[in-house]
Amino acid sequence: MxxxxxxxxxxxxxxxxxxxxxxxxxxxxxxxxxxxxxxxxxxxxxxxxxxxxxxxxxxxxxxxxxxxxxxxxxxxxxxxxxxxxxxxxxxxxxxxxxxxxxxxxxxxxxQAQRRIEHSPTGRAVGIDLGLNAYYVDSDGNTVENPRHYRKAEQRLKRLHRRLSKKQKGSANRKKARKQLAKAYLKVSRQREDFARKTANALVTSHDLIAYEDLKIRDMVRNRHLSKSISDASWGTFLQWVKYYATVHAIPAIAVPPQFTSQDCSGCGTRVKKSLSVRTHICPACGLVLDRDENAAVNILHAGLCILFLMAFAGTLGHRGTSESSENASGQSAATRRSPRRKASKWAG
Incomplete structure (x- = not known):
């Protein structure tokens, strides 16, 4: 040392x-x-x-x-x-x-600044993460869940059994432990690669992304779903979404997850349903939609509202300092009004 x-x-x-x-x-x-x-x-x-x-x-x-x-x-x-x-x-x-x-x-x-010139698409999207499909977006598109760990689970169990039969301290045990570590490393890299490529494709094809602010650490306490949730690696995916959104200079908005699956995306009526019910049927307006797609539309609506409120709050803050020509950061009035125009475009 x-x-x-x-x-x-x-x-x-x-x-x-x-x-x-x-x-x-x-x-x-x-x-x-x-x-x-x-x-x-x-x-x-x-x-x-x-x-x-x-x-x-x-x-x-x-x-x-x-x-x-x-x-x-x-x-x-x-x-x-x-x-x-x-x-x-x-x-x-x-x-x-x-x-x-x-x-x-x-x-x-x-130490380098990474900036990618984002090509505007005029598209905003909300995504609902899941286990049957990796995510469903507000346009009805789905991304298949790769289930990397589930596919490798039998081989991992076999390697675990092989390791347990080796004598402790022997060279054969070291070889078996190395084989097991390589198998786990492969699964980890598959998850990382899938999350990164999927996030990049999502960001490059949209100008705004809204997603649920999930408490994944609390969700994995469910002993029936913990393995599947960990296998999906939602946290890694959302980290890459936020990273690429920063690089492309587009908004990625976290939305509270409460009632996104229960509320009707057509009229706002709260329709209570269990997790086993996969189709949203609204008795008020008659809307029939896939449960996850309905949630994705609600997430998009909530994200647009949050963006509009953030822009409106920024405009109010500027009005409070309108007596001076520049604010504390040196920005003029013309530079502070641009976010509101963007928000109004999304709201329309």
């Missing part, structure tokens, strides 16, 4: 203090459920360097660690289009070595 670069040791301490601070912050804010008590591990699977202790060769294919740990020079293998050599060395702020089940990986944290 003494031979490790001082900034690498500091980065490890920073992560520990961040976990402790986050725990006490959750306690002070009285966050419901688990507070995230820090879990300190004896053996870490990663080491992180900041701006010293490493040197990237000019070809961008070799990385040399210059501290006393004896890591030496590593050959970088990856996609040449995403090579870190395309960035100036001054923009590389952190370098991390991570151990996975199938080998070692090098991660680079690069």
């Amino acid at each position: 003494a031979l490790l670069n001082s900034q690498a040791r500091q980065a490890s301490a920073d992560r520990a203090w961040a976990a402790i601070s986050r725990f006490y912050e959750h306690c002070n804010n009285k966050k419901p459920g688990k507070k995230g008590y820090p879990r300190f591990q004896h053996d870490n699977r990663s080491v992180e360097y900041k701006t010293t202790g490493w040197k990237l060769e000019p070809d961008g294919k070799h990385l040399t660690f210059t501290d006393g740990c004896g890591i030496g020079t590593l050959r970088l293998v990856g996609n040449e289009k995403q090579s870190v050599a395309t960035f100036p060395v001054q923009q590389i702020k952190r370098v991390r070595i991570v151990k996975r089940a199938d080998g070692y990986y090098c991660q680079f944290c690069v």
